[in-house]
Amino acid sequence: MKKVIFAEFGGPEVLQLLDAAEPHAGPGQVRITVRAAGVNPVDWRVREGQILGAHPTELPSGIGLDAAGMVDEVGDGVEGVEVGDHVFGEGSSTYAEFAVLSAWARMPEGLTFEEAAGYPSVVETALRVIREVGVRPAQTLLVSGASGGVGSAVLQIARERGITVIGTAGAANQDYLRGLGALATTYGEGWVERVRGLGQVDAALDLAGSGVIRELIELTGDPRKVVSIADLGAPELGARFSGVAGSVPEALAEAADLLSRSKLHIPVEKTYTLAEAAAAHIDSQAGHTRGRRVVVV
Known part of the structure; x- marks a missing residue:
């Protein structure tokens, strides 16, 4: 089978599309013929x-x-699933023609x-950071x-829970945020005052790692009410870095429920082939994404 592999740590250029042995499902696992794989910042990290x-x-x-x-x-x-079922989930080495899901x-x-490939890690992360930041x-x-x-998942899940959300993004994405129910403003010079003009902030999430932890603490008044998934230095300022996944099966079940009730939709911004995995990582690292990037097999 074809599989994207890297033999050394480094930039996108270390990714190679090679022939590899097929994996097989062990106890408590399923193997899928991969139709699409989500591209996440954790991949290039x-x-x-x-x-x-x-x-x-x-x-x-x-x-x-x-x-x-x-x-x-x-x-x-494994019970409750059969050969031929269409599933989405988390596993390992998913940029491949076959992958094992846990x-x-x-x-x-x-x-x-x-669409389905873009949800697992994203929804698990969104549910986790909403819980960890303690917003009610x-x-x-x-x-941020x-x-x-x-961010797209956080906005929709928070709205479903009766939480008001202020979102920062580039100028081109303001209408997108408003369409997801957020109060929107741009980042850049003066952004703290623009946020203040939209309301009192009770808790804050840093999803981009753009060096804003001090400002988020200033806006909330409490470093314990700030959680980042992108700034490894956040704990040095008293904020929390969230990098350990919670219950993925529970998150997938909640994602499936939200999707089936049309309460969650994250658009696929761009697709790539397996041979274009390096380009997918370059684009992911550049940021400014609206929605998801996906490798199509």
Whole structure:
């Protein structure tokens, strides 16, 4: 089978599309024929060797956590899923023609493989950081870098829970944020005052890692009410860095429920082939995403 592999840590150029042995489902796992794989910032952080503590990596290694496809092997002890079922979930080395998933859910009706592949890590992260930041219904949450995949999920999940959201993004994404129910403003010079003009901030999330932790603490008045998924230096200022996944099966179940009730939709901004994995990482690292990027197999 074809699989994207890297044999050394480094830039996008270390990614190679090679022939590799097919993986097989072990106990508690399923194997899928991959139809699409989600592209996440964690993928290029793993490729660069940034987060070896959370993601131990033995070289050469595959890449990718999220995927959607058709089940073609069911491991021992697995119930409720059969060969041929359409599922989306998390596993390992998902930029490949076949991948093993350790957590999955059935794809809701009407969802394409490309759309489904964009949800697993994004929704798990969104649910986790909303929980960790401790924001409650009728409070206001500030989301810095709100137009990407995690931000798109946070805005919609928060709205469903009765939380007001202020989102910052580039000028081109203001209408997109408003369409997701957020109060929107641009980042850049004067952004703190623009946020203040929109309301009192009870909690804040940093999703872009753009060096705004001090300002988020200033706006909330409490470093314990600031959580980042992108700034490894956040704890030095008293804020929290969130990098350890919670219950992925629970997150997938909630994602499937939200999707089936039309309460969650994250557009696929761009698709890539397996051979274009390096380009997908370059674009992901550049930021300014509206929605999701997906590798189509």
